[in-house]
Amino acid sequence: MSSILFEIKNAVAYITLNRPEKFNSFNREMALLMQAKLDEAASLHEVRAVYITGAGKAFCAGQDISELVGDEKIEIAQILAEHYNPIVQKIRKMPKPVVAAINGVAAGAGANIGLCCDVVVAASAASFIQAFSKIGLIPDSGGTFTLPRLIGWQKASALMMTGDKVSATDAEKMGMIYKVFADEIFEEESKKIAQALAQMPTKGLAYTKHALNQSFVSNWDEQLLIEDKYQQKAADTDDYAEGINSFLEKRAPVFKGK
Numbered sequence: 001m002s003s004i005l006f007e008i009k010n011a012v013a014y015i016t017l018n019r020p021e022k023f024n025s026f027n028r029e030m031a032l033l034m035q036a037k038l039d040e041a042a043s044l045h046e047v048r049a050v051y052i053t054g055a056g057k058a059f060c061a062g063q064d065i066s067e068l069v070g071d072e073k074i075e076i077a078q079i080l081a082e083h084y085n086p087i088v089q090k091i092r093k094m095p096k097p098v099v100a101a102i103n104g105v106a107a108g109a110g111a112n113i114g115l116c117c118d119v120v121v122a123a124s125a126a127s128f129i130q131a132f133s134k135i136g137l138i139p140d141s142g143g144t145f146t147l148p149r150l151i152g153w154q155k156a157s158a159l160m161m162t163g164d165k166v167s168a169t170d171a172e173k174m175g176m177i178y179k180v181f182a183d184e185i186f187e188e189e190s191k192k193i194a195q196a197l198a199q200m201p202t203k204g205l206a207y208t209k210h211a212l213n214q215s216f217v218s219n220w221d222e223q224l225l226i227e228d229k230y231q232q233k234a235a236d237t238d239d240y241a242e243g244i245n246s247f248l249e250k251r252a253p254v255f256k257g258k
Contacts, residue, residue, distance in 0.1 A: 020056025031083035049198035062108025112143035201239030
């Protein structure tokens with residue numbers, strides 16, 4: 001059975017982390033396959049949104065520790081350079097919205113990969129743990145960049161240093177994630193979000209994502225110029241024309257991601 005499941009349905013690419021016996025922790029094979037599937041989703045025009053979740057009880061427990069020890073251990077520098085950094089970069093550069101459906105525990109790199117997605121929702125039984133300090137490491141996979149911007153410097157610092165577990169409900173309250181759904185409706189409701197995004201003007205959503213990415217390093221005046229640049233690009237799309245026409249004609253728009 002593949003460590004990454006991949007399915008395209010109704011314009012959504014469903015990516016499932018599939019090592020449930022290891023709480024979907026990443027080994028090298030899984031990390032490289034994840035990158036390949038993200039590339040595939042990015043390249044296919046038929047895919048207009050991406051949905052990432054985990055099989056079994058966990059979303060992702062982070063790194064498979066067995067790869068860090070023994071005669072065939074992989075050095076941490078290699079794991080970051082070849083596994084996690086490419087994954088989060090591909091998610092942030094994905095020209096389509098990415099939904100992270102956190103179905104269970106998201107720990108370490110697993111938490112930070114989830115949190116770098118565009119829309120993050122969680123089941124009520126899910127939790128988030130910056131587990132790195134428990135083994136003497138620092139947060140990676142973009143966590144030191146993403147988490148302070150989501151919840152503030154003080155809260156992020158405390159969670160990273162203590163390694164405290166954060167419930168899905170508390171994560172929503174502090175602005176770490178978008179929404180929490182009861183476990184029994186989580187899959188259905190989280191997929192509805194991805195399916196809705198896939199029917200939206202996805203070129204415009206991609207430009208929104210580009211502008212948000214650049215806001216991390218821009219000042220006010222620079223960001224206004226960035227908005228001007230991408231607004232002009234959005235105004236040149238077929239979807240913008242469809243949006244205007246459908247409004248004037250008082251009908252539901254039919255967007256095609258063009």
